[in-house]
Amino acid sequence: MQQIKVSDLASEFEMRNAVVISELKKVGVWVPSSDTPVDHDIADRIRRRLQLMVELEQQEEERVREKKESSAKKGKKKVASSKPRKSIKQLGKLRKRAEKVEEEEVSSPWADSMKPRKGKASYRKVEIGDEETPQRTEVTIDDEPIIEKVEAQLSAEALEKAMHEPTRAELEQITQRTEREAVRKARQELQLLEEKAKTETTEEAPALDQKVGEKTLEPVAEPVGEAEVVEEPGKAPVAKTPEPVEASGPREVTFSEKITVKELGERLQIKSNELIKELFSKGAMATINQVLDQKLVQEICELHDVVAHFVSFEEAAVEEEQVEDLPEDLMVRPPVVTVMGHVDHGKTSLLDSLRNTQVAAGEAGGITQRIGAYHVDVKGRRIVFIDTPGHAAFTQMRARGADLTDLVVLLVAADDGVMPQTVEAIDHARAAKVPIIVAINKIDKPDAQPEKVRQQLTEHELVAEEWGGDTVMVEVSAKEKTNLDLLLEMILLSADLLELKANPKRAASGVVLEAMLDKGRGAVASILVQGGTLRVGDSFIAGAAFGKVRAMFDDRRNPCAETGPGSAVEILGFQTLPKAGDSFQVVEGAAKAREIGEYRQQQLREQELAVTGKVNLDDLFAQMQGGKVKELRIVLKADAQGSVEVLVDTLQKLSTEKVQIKIIHSGVGAVSESDVLLASASNAVIVGFNVRPERTARDVAQREQVDIRLHTVIYEVSEEITQAMVGLLEPTFREKEMGRAEVRDTFQVPKFGTIAGSYVQSGLIKRNFEVRLLRDNVVIYTGELDSLRRFKDDVNEVREGYECGLSIANFNDIKVGDVIEAFTQEEVAPEL
Numbered sequence: 149m150q151q152i153k154v155s156d157l158a159s160e161f162e163m164r165n166a167v168v169i170s171e172l173k174k175v176g177v178w179v180p181s182s183d184t185p186v187d188h189d190i191a192d193r194i195r196r197r198l199q200l201m202v203e204l205e206q207q208e209e210e211r212v213r214e215k216k217e218s219s220a221k222k223g224k225k226k227v228a229s230s231k232p233r234k235s236i237k238q239l240g241k242l243r244k245r246a247e248k249v250e251e252e253e254v255s256s257p258w259a260d261s262m263k264p265r266k267g268k269a270s271y272r273k274v275e276i277g278d279e280e281t282p283q284r285t286e287v288t289i290d291d292e293p294i295i296e297k298v299e300a301q302l303s304a305e306a307l308e309k310a311m312h313e314p315t316r317a318e319l320e321q322i323t324q325r326t327e328r329e330a331v332r333k334a335r336q337e338l339q340l341l342e343e344k345a346k347t348e349t350t351e352e353a354p355a356l357d358q359k360v361g362e363k364t365l366e367p368v369a370e371p372v373g374e375a376e377v378v379e380e381p382g383k384a385p386v387a388k389t390p391e392p393v394e395a396s397g398p399r400e401v402t403f404s405e406k407i408t409v410k411e412l413g414e415r416l417q418i419k420s421n422e423l424i425k426e427l428f429s430k431g432a433m434a435t436i437n438q439v440l441d442q443k444l445v446q447e448i449c450e451l452h453d454v455v456a457h458f459v460s461f462e463e464a465a466v467e468e469e470q471v472e473d474l475p476e477d478l479m480v481r482p483p484v485v486t487v488m489g490h491v492d493h494g495k496t497s498l499l500d501s502l503r504n505t506q507v508a509a510g511e512a513g514g515i516t517q518r519i520g521a522y523h524v525d526v527k528g529r530r531i532v533f534i535d536t537p538g539h540a541a542f543t544q545m546r547a548r549g550a551d552l553t554d555l556v557v558l559l560v561a562a563d564d565g566v567m568p569q570t571v572e573a574i575d576h577a578r579a580a581k582v583p584i585i586v587a588i589n590k591i592d593k594p595d596a597q598p599e600k601v602r603q604q605l606t607e608h609e610l611v612a613e614e615w616g617g618d619t620v621m622v623e624v625s626a627k628e629k630t631n632l633d634l635l636l637e638m639i640l641l642s643a644d645l646l647e648l649k650a651n652p653k654r655a656a657s658g659v660v661l662e663a664m665l666d667k668g669r670g671a672v673a674s675i676l677v678q679g680g681t682l683r684v685g686d687s688f689i690a691g692a693a694f695g696k697v698r699a700m701f702d703d704r705r706n707p708c709a710e711t712g713p714g715s716a717v718e719i720l721g722f723q724t725l726p727k728a729g730d731s732f733q734v735v736e737g738a739a740k741a742r743e744i745g746e747y748r749q750q751q752l753r754e755q756e757l758a759v760t761g762k763v764n765l766d767d768l769f770a771q772m773q774g775g776k777v778k779e780l781r782i783v784l785k786a787d788a789q790g791s792v793e794v795l796v797d798t799l800q801k802l803s804t805e806k807v808q809i810k811i812i813h814s815g816v817g818a819v820s821e822s823d824v825l826l827a828s829a830s831n832a833v834i835v836g837f838n839v840r841p842e843r844t845a846r847d848v849a850q851r852e853q854v855d856i857r858l859h860t861v862i863y864e865v866s867e868e869i870t871q872a873m874v875g876l877l878e879p880t881f882r883e884k885e886m887g888r889a890e891v892r893d894t895f896q897v898p899k900f901g902t903i904a905g906s907y908v909q910s911g912l913i914k915r916n917f918e919v920r921l922l923r924d925n926v927v928i929y930t931g932e933l934d935s936l937r938r939f940k941d942d943v944n945e946v947r948e949g950y951e952c953g954l955s956i957a958n959f960n961d962i963k964v965g966d967v968i969e970a971f972t973q974e975e976v977a978p979e980l
Contacts, residue, residue, distance in 0.1 A: 151185035155472070158182070161198045165472065171197050176399040176454070178415070182472050190400070398453045403445060406747060410436045412445060416452055426451065473651040481650040481714035482523070482530040483643035484552065484676065488577070489559035490567035494589040498559060498626040499535055502636070521661055521674055521716030522703045526636045531643075532676070532716055534661070552659050552676060555642055557635075558586045558610075562596035562623070566604040574608050583642055586610060586621040587635055592628045650713030655734040656680035660690050660726045661716065663789040665817040671695075671722035675732050682717070682734065683710040687741040691730030692752055694745030695721040696738055724749075725816055728790040778807045778876040780869070781832035783823050784814040785839050792816060795837055798862065799869060806978075807873040819856060821845045828852040833872065835865060877978035884974045887911025887948070891966040895953070900935060902960040903953050906968060914945040917970040919956060928966070929959050 158168045165182035171194050172179055177186065186194075401415055413423045420436050427434045432444060442458055449456040487495045502524045522533045534553060556577040560570055577584050586605060588598045602612050602621065611617025620638050624631045656677055663673040673690065675682070686697045698721035700708050711717050723745070726732075735741050782799065786792045792814050803809045812830050813823065819834055819841035825848065827834050834841075834849070836858040841849065849856050859865045893905035913919075913936065920930040934957040936943055938950065946952040956962065 151187055152191045153183055153185050154179055155182040157186070157191055157194060157198075160195070161202060163198065168194060168198070176401045176415075178402045398455050400455045400457060401449065402457045406439055406743075407445060408437050408439055409434050412440060412448065416449070416454060418452070423448070473654065477651045477653050478649040479652055479713075481648050481712070482532050483554045483639065483646070483648055484532045484534065484714060485555045485557055485639055486534040486553035486582075487557045487559060488573035490561070490564065490569040490573075493559050493561040493564065493567075493570075494626045495559050496535055498587070498589065498624070498632075499533055501626045501629050501632060502533070521676060523716065524636070526640065529640060530714070531636065531639055532714055534676075534716075552678070553580070553582055554646060554648055555639060556582050556584050557639070558584050559589050560586060560601050560605070561590045562588050562598045562601055563590055563593050565597070565601050566608070571608060574610065583646075584610065584619060585635075585638055585642060586612075586619060588621060588623045589626055591623045592625040592630065598623050648714070650679045652681045652712045654680040655736075656682035656686065656688075656732075657734065658682075658732045660728055660730045660732055661790075662728055663722075663726050663816070664787055665725060667818075669720050671725045672718060672720055673722060673726055674716060674718050676716050677711055677713055677732075679713050680734065681710055681712050682719075686734045687736070687738045688732060688734045689741050689744050689748075690722070690726040690732045692745060692748040693722050693724045693726035693730070694741040695723045696741070697721050725789055728788075728793060778873075779810050780807060780873055780876060781827075781830050782809065782811050782869070783827045783830075783832050783834045784811055785819050785823060785834070785836050786814075786816060787838035789816055791837055795835075795862065795865065798866060802866065802869060802873065804873070807876055809869070809873070818842050819845050821848050824848045824852060824854050824856075827854045833857065835859070835869070837862070837865060874978055880976045880978055881973040882976050883971050885911070885969060885971045886917055887913045887970045889913055889946075889952070889954070889968045889970070891962060891964055891968065892951075893964060894962055900955050902962045903935075903955050904962045904966070904968070905951065905953050907951050908946050908948050910948055911970065912945050912947045913952065913954070913968075913970045915943075917972060920969050920971070921956065921959070921962065922967040922969060923963070923965075928961070929956065931959055932957050933970075934958075 154168050154172070155165055158165045169179060169182065172186070172190070175190070175193055175197075177190055179186065403412075403415065407415075409423055409427070410420055412418075413420045416423070424434060424436070426448060427440075427444070430444070430447065432440075434440065442456075445458075446456050487499065489495050499522055503522055522535065524531050524533060556573070558570070558573055558577070560566060574584070588601050590596055591598055602615065605612075605619075605621075606615070606617075610619045612619055612621045614621075620642065622631055622635045622638055624635055626632075657679045658675050658677040661674040661676055663671065666672050671693075675690075682697065682700070684697050684700060688695060688697065697719050699719070700711060701718045702708055702711075703716060703718075705718075708717065723742075735744065784792065784795055784799070786795055796811055796814055799809050799811060812832055813826055815823075818839050819836050821842065821844045823834060824841075824845050826832070828848075832854075834854060834856045836856065838860055840858065841856055846856075848854075857868060859868070888909045888911065889906040890909055891904045891906050895903040895905065897903050913933075915933055915936045918930065918932055921928045934955045935953075936946065937953045938946055943952070954968070956968075
């Protein structure tokens with residue numbers, strides 16, 4: 149079915165989004181934001197309501213214009229104020245007061261169900277006294293003044309009583325009563341007109357003298373279905389009852405997945421105690437704050453002729469925080485630049501040169517193994533750099549870095565040229581549709597060949613500007629700090645072309661770059677703020693994690709109270725550790741953050757339980773066959789959540805048909821005693837990456853004989869795990885022929901049996917060798933040597949060309965002409 153956004157619907161009538169959303173709520177359709185699409189039939193209903201509002205406004209303007217022309221011609225004035233300007237001013241105040249009254253009426257969940265008193269005309273009268281000249285001002289309903297209709301209905305005595313100046317208290321009561329009555333009738337009139345238009349009746353819609361959208365105080369005609377007053381000259385008004393209007397079809401209401409009894413009552417316009425009685429009749433003992441399941445909500449809605457639609461709870465909750473950015477609120481934000489390239493091509497060294505720091509010197513193995521965020525101030529402007537790992541194992545991190553950036557600086561070493569991870573970085577940047585700036589590094593080296601690098605990049609469709617392409621290429625030297633200013637200038641120029649803007653006035657949102665556990669500070673995460681302003685004390689959600697910002701630090705560990713769009717900060721206050729790459733969103737209140745976080749955690753638990761499932765015969769057979777496969781169990785601990793994800797992915801890729809890797813537990817932080825006990829019970833190996841075991845954990849590991857392997861470089865982990873997998877396999881043996889001897893004579897010795905006098909034709913014969921007896925090239929027997937002699941002396945071996953006497957253990961059927969082969973079993977290292 150064709151759908152249209154709420155914002156597009158508002159643009160058709162040149163109205164604010166809030167007005168359209170309010171009208172949608174009145175017809176029972178709840179939308180979280182102006183970007184939410186609605187169905188075509190709902191859009192048509194709203195169009196009719198908005199068109200009616202426009203027509204009412206035009207009627208009001210026409211009526212005011214005709215009234216002025218009529219007054220100018222007739223020159224009459226019945227009991228009117230001598231100061232008409234003041235009456236208009238007073239009427240404006242009343243209209244403002246009516247807006248407040250209608251807001252109170254709309255905020256009540258039972259406002260639509262209130263019915264006006266029947267059998268009375270929808271007249272309203274306001275009398276305003278003048279302090280200097282005590283006269284009365286009259287506001288008319290239509291072309292005829294109200295006093296004429298009053299005179300037709302009231303006696304002369306009542307009319308005289310009504311002409312006196314009311315007190316201030318009486319005036320206030322009259323004003324409030326007439327305002328509320330007019331608002332209620334106007335709302336009911338609008339609803340009944342819509343139902344009448346929907347059923348396509350041929351009756352003419354009654355004219356309305358009040359524009360509900362602008363909340364004016366002009367009187368309105370009686371709604372269809374109520375008593376209509378018919379006046380005749382010289383007679384009292386007579387009530388005429390029209391034909392009843394047929395009821396419209398069921399209305400549609402959208403609910404979130406998680407709705408309480410109180411919220412359901414408000415949406416259905418039912419009192420909570422009545423709703424609890426209905427739930428009790430269905431066997432559900434519910435309290436006012438209890439969460440109801442979808443099936444029960446649908447049953448209750450069916451009883452009240454309501455069609456229920458459900459949206460994701462977390463989407464609805466988060467979208468409530470999303471506001472539409474106004475053009476005047478958008479401000480220029482710093483560009484986010486990701487530095488990518490092959491390992492050891494100088495990415496971190498380049499950032500060190502820009503920031504005057506020594507990050508690369510402190511990295512294990514000289515390689516980056518996590519995403520780092522830094523900022524550089526250039527000519528009063530800020531650039532946020534994201535440093536990504538270049539090792540082959542960190543593909544996921546590089547892809548994540550390309551997705552959240554505005555520009556990619558592709559670093560290529562002038563001496564190495566284009567390497568595999570360079571090509572991979574180009575693919576990631578293109579997949580994310582991010583512009584690429586090439587920085588050719590290490591031009592200070594004697595074997596640097598920048599022109600060769602340009603030629604290699606051309607093969608990957610990156611053509612330099614000086615060669616007629618559109619790719620900016622800058623030759624730099626991170627070590628000598630050559631052309632770094634030119635590189636920064638190119639980055640700022642490219643950012644200006646992108647026109648990067650963000651709204652700092654909205655709730656902060658961004659993405660988690662990295663997360664880790666700190667012994668003294670707890671869960672800590674690096675956040676890239678993409679929109680809004682993040683402040684200390686804000687409540688937030690990040691994936692399934694939630695919390696409240698207790699402290700913030702920039703990339704140089706300086707504390708800060710707030711930060712705007714396009715900045716990277718480290719924040720404290722997470723209840724649980726988020727995952728790298730999770731979206732970060734500030735929400736209203738800690739209770740709401742906890743509610744969303746716990747809901748997402750429950751969803752994750754349900755997904756994990758659903759993975760196990762029930763075992764069928766096919767699965768059972770696969771498990772029986774899997775018992776023949778060796779399994780290496782690992783308990784993995786690392787210093788950061790991103791490192792855990794990379795290690796899990798890397799180790800699982802090492803699995804083969806012969807040996808499977810099973811990670812029974814992975815986490816962030818030091819190796820604890822519980823990790824050692826888990827490994828002991830599961831017969832697993834503990835692998836630590838950039839972490840150390842606790843003192844108690846080391847003692848328990850020694851007692852339980854649990855192997856703990858600690859590493860700081862990722863490829864060392866891969867090599868050692870591969871060796872451990874090979875060690876699990878059963879060794880294989882290969883037979884190796886050592887020598888051949890021909891039997892030339894036999895001797896029968898009572899104590900030793902048959903002795904074969906033999907001649908060694910090739911190789912050598914040793915006492916500990918296994919032998920087989922061949923007769924006419926057919927194996928007769930395989931066994932071991934019992935004795936080996938040369939002349940009368942026992943010897944250990946006999947080489948080629950010599951004669952010897954030998955006997956075979958437990959075998960005496962040796963004949964002249966037989967061949968004896970000597971061989972050994974050589975162990976061969978198994979292969980995965």
